[in-house]
Amino acid sequence: MKIKPRTFSDYATIGFPAGMLMVFFVIPFGIMIAVSFFQRVQGAFYEPAFVFDNYARFLTSFFGGILGFSIGLAALVAVVSVLLAFPFTYILTRMTRRTQVVWLVFLLSVLSLSEVLIGFGWSTLLSRTAGISNLLVALGVLDKPMSLSPSFGAVMTGMVYQTFPYTVLVLFPALSRLDPSLVEVARTLGSGPVRSFLNVVVPALRNSIVSTLIMVFVFALGCYLLPQLLGKPSHWTLSVLITDQAIYQSNMPFAAAMAVFLVLVSLSLVAISLLYGKKENAA
Amino acid sequence: MSGLVFESIVKKFGEFTAVHETSLTIPQGKFVCLLGPSGCGKTTLLRMIAGLEAATAGRILLDGDDVTRIPTHKRDFGMVFQNLALFPHLTVGENIAYPLRIRGVSKSDCLAAVKRLLDLVQLPDMAGRPVSKLSGGQKQRVAIARALALEPKLFLLDEPLSALDAKLRESMQIELKQLQQKLGITTIVVTHDQREAMTMADLVVVMSQGKVHQVAPPVEIYRKPKDAFVADFIGSTNLISGRISGSGKLAVPGGTLLADDLPATGDVTLSVRPENIRVTAGSGDNTPGCLAGEVSYIRDLGASIEMYLSVAGQQITAITTPSDRPDIAAGDAVSVHFPKDACVVLGDA
Amino acid sequence: MDDIKKGISRRSVLAGIAGGSAVAMAGIAGFPGIVRAQEKSLKIGAYGGYFKDSFDKHIFPEFTKATGISVESIAQPTGEAWLVQLEQAARAGQAPADVSMISQVSMLRGSAASIWAKLDPAKMPNIENVMPSFINKYDDGSVCGVGAVTWYITLVSNSDVITQAPSSWEELWKPDRAGQLGLLALVTNSFLLDVTAKTYFGGQEILDTEEGIMKVMDKLAELKDNVQLWYRDEAQFEQALKSGEIPMGQYYHDVAGLAAADGYPVRSTFPKEGGINDSGSWAVSKASEKLDLAHVFIDFMSQPEIQTLLSRKVGTSPTVARAKTSLTDAEFASVSSEIEPIIPRYDMYQQRADWLSQKWTELIVS
Ligand SMILES: Nc1ncnc2c1ncn2[C@@H]1O[C@H](COP(=O)(O)OP(=O)(O)O)[C@@H](O)[C@H]1O
Numbered sequence: 001m002k003i004k005p006r007t008f009s010d011y012a013t014i015g016f017p018a019g020m021l022m023v024f025f026v027i028p029f030g031i032m033i034a035v036s037f038f039q040r041v042q043g044a045f046y047e048p049a050f051v052f053d054n055y056a057r058f059l060t061s062f063f064g065g066i067l068g069f070s071i072g073l074a075a076l077v078a079v080v081s082v083l084l085a086f087p088f089t090y091i092l093t094r095m096t097r098r099t100q101v102v103w104l105v106f107l108l109s110v111l112s113l114s115e116v117l118i119g120f121g122w123s124t125l126l127s128r129t130a131g132i133s134n135l136l137v138a139l140g141v142l143d144k145p146m147s148l149s150p151s152f153g154a155v156m157t158g159m160v161y162q163t164f165p166y167t168v169l170v171l172f173p174a175l176s177r178l179d180p181s182l183v184e185v186a187r188t189l190g191s192g193p194v195r196s197f198l199n200v201v202v203p204a205l206r207n208s209i210v211s212t213l214i215m216v217f218v219f220a221l222g223c224y225l226l227p228q229l230l231g232k233p234s235h236w237t238l239s240v241l242i243t244d245q246a247i248y249q250s251n252m253p254f255a256a257a258m259a260v261f262l263v264l265v266s267l268s269l270v271a272i273s274l275l276y277g278k279k280e281n282a283a
Numbered sequence: 284m285s286g287l288v289f290e291s292i293v294k295k296f297g298e299f300t301a302v303h304e305t306s307l308t309i310p311q312g313k314f315v316c317l318l319g320p321s322g323c324g325k326t327t328l329l330r331m332i333a334g335l336e337a338a339t340a341g342r343i344l345l346d347g348d349d350v351t352r353i354p355t356h357k358r359d360f361g362m363v364f365q366n367l368a369l370f371p372h373l374t375v376g377e378n379i380a381y382p383l384r385i386r387g388v389s390k391s392d393c394l395a396a397v398k399r400l401l402d403l404v405q406l407p408d409m410a411g412r413p414v415s416k417l418s419g420g421q422k423q424r425v426a427i428a429r430a431l432a433l434e435p436k437l438f439l440l441d442e443p444l445s446a447l448d449a450k451l452r453e454s455m456q457i458e459l460k461q462l463q464q465k466l467g468i469t470t471i472v473v474t475h476d477q478r479e480a481m482t483m484a485d486l487v488v489v490m491s492q493g494k495v496h497q498v499a500p501p502v503e504i505y506r507k508p509k510d511a512f513v514a515d516f517i518g519s520t521n522l523i524s525g526r527i528s529g530s531g532k533l534a535v536p537g538g539t540l541l542a543d544d545l546p547a548t549g550d551v552t553l554s555v556r557p558e559n560i561r562v563t564a565g566s567g568d569n570t571p572g573c574l575a576g577e578v579s580y581i582r583d584l585g586a587s588i589e590m591y592l593s594v595a596g597q598q599i600t601a602i603t604t605p606s607d608r609p610d611i612a613a614g615d616a617v618s619v620h621f622p623k624d625a626c627v628v629l630g631d632a
Numbered sequence: 633m634d635d636i637k638k639g640i641s642r643r644s645v646l647a648g649i650a651g652g653s654a655v656a657m658a659g660i661a662g663f664p665g666i667v668r669a670q671e672k673s674l675k676i677g678a679y680g681g682y683f684k685d686s687f688d689k690h691i692f693p694e695f696t697k698a699t700g701i702s703v704e705s706i707a708q709p710t711g712e713a714w715l716v717q718l719e720q721a722a723r724a725g726q727a728p729a730d731v732s733m734i735s736q737v738s739m740l741r742g743s744a745a746s747i748w749a750k751l752d753p754a755k756m757p758n759i760e761n762v763m764p765s766f767i768n769k770y771d772d773g774s775v776c777g778v779g780a781v782t783w784y785i786t787l788v789s790n791s792d793v794i795t796q797a798p799s800s801w802e803e804l805w806k807p808d809r810a811g812q813l814g815l816l817a818l819v820t821n822s823f824l825l826d827v828t829a830k831t832y833f834g835g836q837e838i839l840d841t842e843e844g845i846m847k848v849m850d851k852l853a854e855l856k857d858n859v860q861l862w863y864r865d866e867a868q869f870e871q872a873l874k875s876g877e878i879p880m881g882q883y884y885h886d887v888a889g890l891a892a893a894d895g896y897p898v899r900s901t902f903p904k905e906g907g908i909n910d911s912g913s914w915a916v917s918k919a920s921e922k923l924d925l926a927h928v929f930i931d932f933m934s935q936p937e938i939q940t941l942l943s944r945k946v947g948t949s950p951t952v953a954r955a956k957t958s959l960t961d962a963e964f965a966s967v968s969s970e971i972e973p974i975i976p977r978y979d980m981y982q983q984r985a986d987w988l989s990q991k992w993t994e995l996i997v998s
């Protein structure tokens with residue numbers, strides 16, 4: 001027998017999250033979609049209308065290239081972050097409670113750093129005059145100090161630095177819950193530590209891994225300061241251009257159209273990977 | 284020599300000693316049960332055999348070779364964990380083939396091995412199932428099949444049947460024993476259930492609080508418990524203390540009992556199994572081996588009858604069958620007979 | 633480009649995003665002939681960071697002392713974000729600030745959308761002092777903005793790394809500058825089209841047509857390999873310039889002067905083609921209910937003494953004729969130059985906004 005909600009309070013429990021979702025997601029996104037169809041008035045602002053100009057302007061190979069780069073960058077950041085964070089978190093969950101707390105507090109404090117701080121910090125660390133290349137010179141690895149930023153490597157470093165703690169915190173609960181006897185049984189069956197990790201821990205947690213990849217991917221896709229602070233113009237992502245259009249060109253309709261497109265593309269990528277994952281699980 | 288040997292093995296977790304210095308020999312091809320109450324160190328001992336815990340001191344030898352420092356994955360022992368630990372992302376067949384696959388066994392050989400093992404554990408045609416779709420008993424069999432896939436030198440099981448219901452557990456006990464006899468593989472099973480140990484084991488290792496109390500075949504454990512702990516833990520018993528009063532004679536409250544293997548002097552404790560005590564109506568002769576008592580309470584269970592007696596202020600339990608039931612009732616005065624060969628002298632625990 | 637030869641946005645976006653406000657306490661001294669203020673206050677927007685700090689410290693207290701009007705200063709972001717907020721506020725009838733300092737392209741945009749209150753010159757006798765080119769007007773001739781400050785973007789260099797002071801914008805194109813330049817990242821705040829036109833095409837007339845602009849862009853494309861950093865945020869370049877990491881580029885003359893005064897090896901040079909002269913105007917949001925007080929403020933700010941004070945304390949160049957100020961030659965030289973400035977083609981930036989930003993982005997991104 002199904003129990004139907006009857007009283008107001010029965011509905012309220014679902015009403016609250018629904019309301020939050022409405023206020024913080026549905027309404028703003030709705031407004032953004034609406035604005036993306038508005039008519040841009042060059043030299044002023046925009047007028048309510050229903051035109052496709054903003055999307056038309058976006059559909060060029062130039063923006064296609066930038067979209068491709070943005071998605072590729074976010075995907076790479078997600079993969080590198082998870083590749084680093086997964087073994088790290090696995091080892092962390094096997095440590096004493098005390099060590100775990102120390103690390104988690106440290107990671108939380110990194111997480112509390114703003115994007116601006118991270119960007120400036122890394123651009124200094126990667127600079128020729130004050131950066132780590134001087135250390136390498138002192139160690140005799142390099143002949144003379146060199147500037148490592150702006151560059152693609154610098155953007156990657158900054159973004160992975162930013163997403164790493166986030167990735168660890170997302171993976172931590174799943175890895176803590178992993179039954180340690182799975183690894184032990186694999187060892188009794190003849191796998192060494194590395195092989196048991198790859199054969200047992202990774203596949204047993206593949207759903208967590210996929211959802212973490214998606215979360216980090218979406219997070220990285222929205223990153224607009226680090227590519228500016230650590231990259232050359234060719235490393236600027238769509239989010240950077242959206243910010244430029246919104247803040248410097250006050251071209252809200254075009255910025256909105258790009259943002260809508262970005263959201264749709266990332267949602268469909270997420271959907272595809274989930275569908276693919278489901279099929280694989282069913283197989 | 285062949286078999287598994289513990290030489291002065293000790294295991295400490297920090298300050299806490301989980302296994303006190305233990306030396307033990309498990310002969311090749313035997314079915315051994317590690318038996319003891321929860322928390323006594325059985326799992327720890329088993330995990331040391333598997334290499335999942337490092338011994339704090341001592342050596343473990345297998346067929347004369349020191350295996351103490353060999354890592355788990357090079358020991359080739361099959362182990363079934365208490366929670367079974369089947370790989371959730373693999374099917375039944377893939378679980379069983381896992382140890383073969385990582386050793387590079389060909390696909391067709393793997394398939395053949397899986398089929399043979401599934402037949403062995405009586406789960407034919409299950410290879411393609413996801414493990415999440417199995418019942419408790421089926422999971423049990425898959426875990427056993429997987430542990431046996433390597434034809435291991437040692438087969439280790441940690442409370443393998445504890446998650447099953449009572450009926451299934453009993454039939455699995457017999458099946459497991461038959462399987463072991465068929466394969467002739469040295470098998471070590473951890474259990475806290477003495478009936479289970481009695482059913483399956485060739486050799487029972489009784490443990491408590493990190494110490495081994497007795498290592499012997501089940502019947503001997505039952506008939507000749509070495510100390511009060513073993514006597515009490517294996518089945519139920521009557522413990523009677525007294526002082527040596529002459530050759531083969533023991534003065535106990537209310538009279539004298541006779542026993543073999545008594546020391547010359549001193550205080551000793553006897554264990555007398557309830558089913559060995561004979562009760563007759565009337566406070567009869569007060570000869571050695573017979574004490575006067577009174578019936579406190581009788582419990583008739585149909586197949587057996589339990590008599591609770593008070594003998595010189597001490598509680599004694601006796602069991603008999605319906606056909607031998609004496610004609611007595613609660614409050615009656617009775618004679619309680621302790622046959623000489625049923626009185627087992629216990630050592631210090 | 634007659635009335636409107638002034639500057640586009642500047643000051644750090646990053647600093648501007650972090651808000652904040654300080655309320656100066658009302659003073660009691662009088663101000664000639666105008667509203668007596670009791671408990672009167674005005675919300676004034678200034679670029680967050682260095683600008684706002686300097687105004688809070690040196691300028692607003694003087695105003696409160698003179699008029700009794702207290703000031704609540706609002707840190708406004710640069711770029712057009714503030715304009716967007718003002719525009720939305722105007723629709724809602726709620727002003728985030730009564731008076732704001734607005735860049736020239738934003739002034740034009742705002743005029744097109746009529747979000748500025750019309751100002752009455754009769755209520756502001758002191759704006760007579762302000763040079764006519766710094767007065768912003770609606771198409772119908774009514775006043776909507778009054779020049780607040782002007783500043784220069786010049787050729788800056790690190791004197792430790794580059795011992796010989798550069799003398800021309802051509803320096804940016806020299807092959808031995810490879811990987812050494814820091815330039816502003818946006819077409820609307822770098823004004824590099826104007827610089828290139830003046831340096832290589834004999835003047836800004838070539839910017840009249842799209843063809844001309846494309847030629848200028850092609851020339852500009854030649855210096856791309858020299859650029860190490862395209863910056864949006866001043867702090868990003870300032871750090872690199874001071875340390876010599878990026879030893880040359882375009883930067884704000886006033887801030888470069890402050891860095892030099894602090895002992896950093898930073899030098900600012902007016903090239904022979906001229907520095908870029910950019911400016912901000914005071915404008916009042918239509919949604920403001922304090923137009924009277926705003927008139928008092930703008931009038932106050934237009935006094936030559938206050939313009940002098942701004943030059944001395946904030947480092948900006950005056951919007952009144954130099955002769956009216958009491959600046960010494962040295963003081964004037966530190967905020968301005970006798971070399972004829974490059975005044976950006978604000979009309980072009982407004983009329984071809986989308987096309988320009990598209991071409992510019994393609995130019996530097998590709
Ligand atoms: N990893 C460990 N760290 C600390 N103490 C442990 C650890 N493993 C087991 N113990 C302790 O050792 C004792 C024996 O445990 P165990 O061998 O699991 O007992 P059981 O006989 O129930 O299998 C228990 O008191 C247990 O708390």
Ligand SMILES: [Mg+2]
Nearest residue numbers: 322325326327
């Ligand atoms: Mg246990």
